[in-house]
């Protein structure tokens with residue numbers, strides 16, 4: 001019978017683990033099958049159907065992935081809806097089903113719902129972090145359905161920091177506890193959202209590409225930040241979280257919609273003579289997005305995100321499944337960005353710790369079961385974690401090889417036969433050639449590394465627990481010279497610090513900060529001339545307890561001009577450190593004073609006195625640092641004011657830019673207007689062109705008519721000459737007639753004197769003759785009038801023709817002008833120079849437009865005139881009912 005929700009109230013509220021909360025777990029120990037011979041990594045059938053993975057303790061020498069399960073308490077929502085407990089932690093290694101107790105899984109560790117993140121960290125992440133600091137790559141990731149507690153586990157909150165902040169704190173703690181080595185730490189932070197990789201430390205850097213080299217897969221163009229303290233590193237995470245994709249679903253108000261990978265890159269080397277090369281390792285801390293089931297109510301974008309999340313997690317499951325089979329089959333790493341990036345981790349080149357987060361709620365029983373199956377498969381994946389390659393100093397390696405060579409030569413001379421000597425020599429020569437090429441390669445790598453080291457040297461972190469004999473004497477009169485070199489004091493301090501640390505879990509993260517070697521110029525000089533370059537004295541490579549901060553400050557003063565925000569942060573960290581030390585000392589002092597009251601032992605009193613002196617010194621140091629801090633703050637203020645000025649300048653520039661862009665927009669609008677105007681003009685020009693065409697045609701017609709007229713003129717002239725001839729003939733005849741008349745009148749007189757008989761004999765009728773004469777005279781007169789008229793018309797026509805020619809020429813001229821104007825407009829390409837509004841007429845028409853319109857009018861008038869002229873000519877040419885006078889009159893009026 002499953003437990004009811006009411007019975008699980010204590011489960012939700014109590015701080016105990018799941019084991020003690022579940023009555024049905026009493027038989028669980030007997031169900032654990034580990035001791036009964038589950039050899040190797042193969043799972044063993046458990047109960048009727050389910051499997052239990054072999055539980056393995058960490059560290060396992062990197063044989064398999066460390067798999068832990070973390071239950072979260074029932075959420076308020078689950079509690080409200082009456083959810084029951086369906087899965088529970090049976091002991092600290094087994095997860096069991098409440099409804100079917102035979103269904104159980106075993107893991108490296110199972111954390112109950114009220115386990116603190118610190119405990120989860122200690123078990124599931126600390127060994128991986130420690131190994132990473134020693135040069136073995138490590139990956140810790142949280143896997144689970146939405147709202148199961150992945151982000152809570154990886155990031156946590158202020159009250160309960162998660163794996164990532166705890167790992168950062170631990171890393172700086174390890175540096176502090178490793179006086180013999182110096183470290184360089186860099187961080188990067190990316191997210192995979194909808195199968196797109198975005199840089200969370202540089203929001204402008206999106207959709208980054210995955211690349212592959214000899215070391216494995218990596219993200220191209222990713223931003224890496226050197227970190228100097230835990231606070232510094234956490235500030236990058238906080239900044240990155242701002243850009244992470246988060247949304248809400250019905251299970252989680254702040255559901256992660258992307259997988260995030262926070263990477264810590266660690267480079268370390270031993271000091272001075274102990275130098276053994278540089279070791280590089282990488283620690284990946286991954287917060288996966290949660291898989292979503294059909295119960296997750298999502299729509300639109302959320303659904304799309306969910307499908308991407310599910311797909312990549314499915315691929316992760318497939319990859320894990322393939323790897324767990326242990327066969328050399330194809331592993332589909334490339335099917336998702338997540339598996340692609342995890343390729344080198346999952347394929348066994350480092351420690352991997354998988355923390356599966358689950359809810360005990362009965363409503364999510366199936367989802368939790370799936371997570372457990374996934375975890376169970378992951379447990380079977382084999383890994384072979386090993387320390388990363390060390391970039392050695394080749395000089396030492398070569399001299400060793402030379403020595404070996406010499407020894408070999410000696411051996412050859414002593415007791416080896418000739419053939420063996422020859423083959424050995426050949427091998428040696430081959431070896432030498434190989435060595436030479438390797439040497440060259442390594443030299444190149446070394447040169448590249450050295451230049452990088454030079455750049456990064458200033459950011460190397462060293463433990464403040466080191467000692468530098470002689471460093472104090474190098475700085476004469478330094479007030480802190482009193483406070484160093486006293487081992488007793490240091491021991492007491494350490495003891496007390498440890499004691500206090502054990503006592504006080506609230507130890508702030510900042511107390512773990514260490515000192516960047518370049519914080520002091522002098523110090524950097526010493527270190528850079530010793531650690532990374534063996535040729536120089538190793539004496540200067542040692543460091544002293546607690547003097548560093550002071551050295552840093554004094555040297556920082558020298559470098560005040562070049563003081564950066566990082567150095568400010570560093571100073572703040574150092575001040576915090578000193579404050580912490582003072583707090584330790586004060587509390588120790590108090591404790592000792594209390595003890596000395598009960599036990600007035602003189603040595604303790606002496607210790608108290610010593611501590612008091614030390615405390616005073618520390619206070620003094622603190623004051624100095626505070627003063628220095630003030631100086632730096634002043635500098636910062638001046639920088640800020642300079643910054644303000646610059647910002648103002650930028651504002652002014654922005655305004656100018658804005659006004660400029662305003663001008664641009666008004667210009668653009670005017671340009672648009674002028675473009676419209678140009679369009680209109682173009683249309684007009686086009687119509688004008690058409691009209692011009694028409695005019696041309698008319699012109700051609702006119703010229704044709706002209707030539708016709710000329711022909712007519714010629715005909716008329718011919719007619720006129722014919723008329724003239726006629727007239728002259730008539731005149732001759734008239735003369736003859738006149739002559740005849742004279743003779744006739746004489747004859748008439750004669751005739752009158754003649755008898756009618758005589759006239760009758762001639763057969764002439766005098767009346768007829770008279771009539772004929774009269775008619776001839778009339779005809780002669782009319783012919784003369786017609787001739788005069790013809791001549792007059794001819795003259796008129798000639799004039800008209802000349803006028804027409806002139807007009808034609810004028811028209812041609814106008815046409816040419818028009819063409820010039822049109823060409824000009826075309827050439828201007830639509831750009832119409834600015835016309836101010838007062839230049840425009842009240843009717844809003846541009847003067848140039850008006851000019852054009854006038855021209856068009858003139859042209860159309862001319863065309864009309866031509867038309868009329870043509871009409872007249874038609875009439876003149878003999879249109880019926882039109883007299884010459886009318887035609888001439890009309891032509892004149894035209």
Ligand SMILES: Nc1ncnc2c1ncn2[C@@H]1O[C@H](COP(=O)(O)OP(=O)(O)OP(=O)(O)O)[C@@H](O)[C@H]1O
Pocket residue numbers: 071072073075113144145146147148149150151152153252254255256257288289290291357
């Ligand atoms: N071990 C725990 N103890 C107390 N509260 C927890 C624990 N684990 C998770 N929670 C709470 O449960 C809620 C959901 O947790 P969280 O956001 O970490 O889930 P998630 O797995 O990251 O979800 P998603 O995949 O949707 O991002 C949060 O309010 C968180 O504080």
